Amino acid sequence: MLKSWSFYCLSLDDLSSPWKLKKCLQVALLCIQENPADRPTILDVYTMLKSETAAISTFKRPAFSVKRDEDEESKCALKVKICSVNELKFSISQSWIKAGYWYVGSEFPISEINSALFTHLICAFANVDSSTDQLSIPFANEQYFLSFSGTIRGKSLSVTTLLSVWNGQNATGQSILGNKVNYSVLSSMFSDSSHRKSFIESSMKTARRYGFQGIDLFWLWPNGIDLNNMGRLLDEWRAAITSDARNSSEPELILTAAVRYIPNHETVSYPIESMKRNLDWAHVVAYDYFLPSMDNVTGTHAALYNPASNISTDFGINNWLSRGFPANKLVLGVPYHGYAWTLANPNDKAIGALAFGPAITIDGSMGECIH
Structure with missing residues (x-):
C-alpha cells in the first residue's frame, strides 16, 4: 500500500x-x-x-x-476495487499516513494548523552540535519546539507529533544546489560508534523533553560512505528506542526518515534491509527534481511521470519497490510549492525552455514548502 x-x-x-x-x-x-x-x-x-x-x-x-x-x-490491509467508467466503487483505507512538516522559520503560526487534517505532524528542524553530537535547538526557536505538541494535540489528541533532525541549514542548502559539502556534522556522527551513541541518547531525551512522540531524520544528500554507516545507526537507534520504552512507562518512540525519490545515490544504495527492520516508515521526497538555481532550462520539479527521462516519481517509487522496500512503509511526499525561472526568450514558455536562473524570489521558489 x-x-x-x-x-x-x-x-x-x-x-x-x-x-x-x-x-x-x-x-x-x-x-x-x-x-x-x-x-x-x-x-x-x-x-x-x-x-x-x-x-x-x-x-x-x-x-x-x-x-x-x-x-x-x-x-x-487495504482493498482496492477495480474501477471502470461504468462501475465505480470506492474503498476506505484504515492505515493512511497524512503527515506534514512544519518549518520553524515559517510565517504560518502553529495555532492555525488544522490538526484534524493530519495523522502526524513533524516539527522541523533540530540541529546537531558538532562538538558533542547531541541535538541542539537554538534559544530563539525553543518556544516553538516547546509549544508545538501541546498546541497541536490540544486541538486533536489523535495527531502524533515528531521532531525532525537535519544536517544544518548551510550544509543542506549547499547539497540541494549540488555542491560538495566538505564537512558534515551528520557524516562525522555516522562514522563513529561513540558519536552515534551520544546522538541517539540525546535524540530520545530531547523528543521526550519537548513532548514529541517520535523522531524523524531528514538528510537527503548523504554520500556513499554515509549510506553504508546509516544502517548501523538505524540498528542502534531502534535498539535504544525499544530499550527506552521497556525501561520506562513511556510508549515506544516512532522512528522515520526522509529519503530521496530513488533508493540509490552515487554508486551505493540506501541500507534497505536496515530501514525495513528499524523505520516505521520513510518519507519519499518526490520533488525538487529541477531547480532554477541548478538547471538552465525549465523543468517539472515534481513530475509524476516523465516520458523523456527517469527523473520522475513513478520511476523512483518503482525502484524502491523493486529493491524490496515494502509499500506499506513508503509515504509519498507532495510539494505545495513551485519554481519560477528567468526565461531566455519570454515567448518560449514550454517545458525545457532555456533560462538564466531563478525569477521573482532568490531561489525561484513560490508558495509554501509544506509536505
Whole structure:
C-alpha cells in the first residue's frame, strides 16, 4: 500500500455540499486518466471546483486499475476495487499516513494548523552540535519546539507529533544546489560508534523533553560512505528506542526518515534491509527534481511521470519497490510549492525552455514548502 500525504483546499471545506463532493470525485477521476493529454491543468481543476455550473469533461480510461485482497497483517490491509467508467466503487483505507512538516522559520503560526487534517505532524528542524553530537535547538526557536505538541494535540489528541533532525541549514542548502559539502556534522556522527551513541541518547531525551512522540531524520544528500554507516545507526537507534520504552512507562518512540525519490545515490544504495527492520516508515521526497538555481532550462520539479527521462516519481517509487522496500512503509511526499525561472526568450514558455536562473524570489521558489 502506498501511503500518501493529502492535498487540502480551503474553498472545499464544506464537503457536506452534494455538488462539491460530486465535483471533487469527478475532477479526481479526470486527473488519473491514462493519456496525460486528457488530464486537466491546475487552472482547469481550479475552475471546475469553484463553480457549480462549470462543465466537466467525459472521463476516459484511468492510468491504473488494481485489485488486492487484505493481507495477513490487518494493520496494512487495504482493498482496492477495480474501477471502470461504468462501475465505480470506492474503498476506505484504515492505515493512511497524512503527515506534514512544519518549518520553524515559517510565517504560518502553529495555532492555525488544522490538526484534524493530519495523522502526524513533524516539527522541523533540530540541529546537531558538532562538538558533542547531541541535538541542539537554538534559544530563539525553543518556544516553538516547546509549544508545538501541546498546541497541536490540544486541538486533536489523535495527531502524533515528531521532531525532525537535519544536517544544518548551510550544509543542506549547499547539497540541494549540488555542491560538495566538505564537512558534515551528520557524516562525522555516522562514522563513529561513540558519536552515534551520544546522538541517539540525546535524540530520545530531547523528543521526550519537548513532548514529541517520535523522531524523524531528514538528510537527503548523504554520500556513499554515509549510506553504508546509516544502517548501523538505524540498528542502534531502534535498539535504544525499544530499550527506552521497556525501561520506562513511556510508549515506544516512532522512528522515520526522509529519503530521496530513488533508493540509490552515487554508486551505493540506501541500507534497505536496515530501514525495513528499524523505520516505521520513510518519507519519499518526490520533488525538487529541477531547480532554477541548478538547471538552465525549465523543468517539472515534481513530475509524476516523465516520458523523456527517469527523473520522475513513478520511476523512483518503482525502484524502491523493486529493491524490496515494502509499500506499506513508503509515504509519498507532495510539494505545495513551485519554481519560477528567468526565461531566455519570454515567448518560449514550454517545458525545457532555456533560462538564466531563478525569477521573482532568490531561489525561484513560490508558495509554501509544506509536505
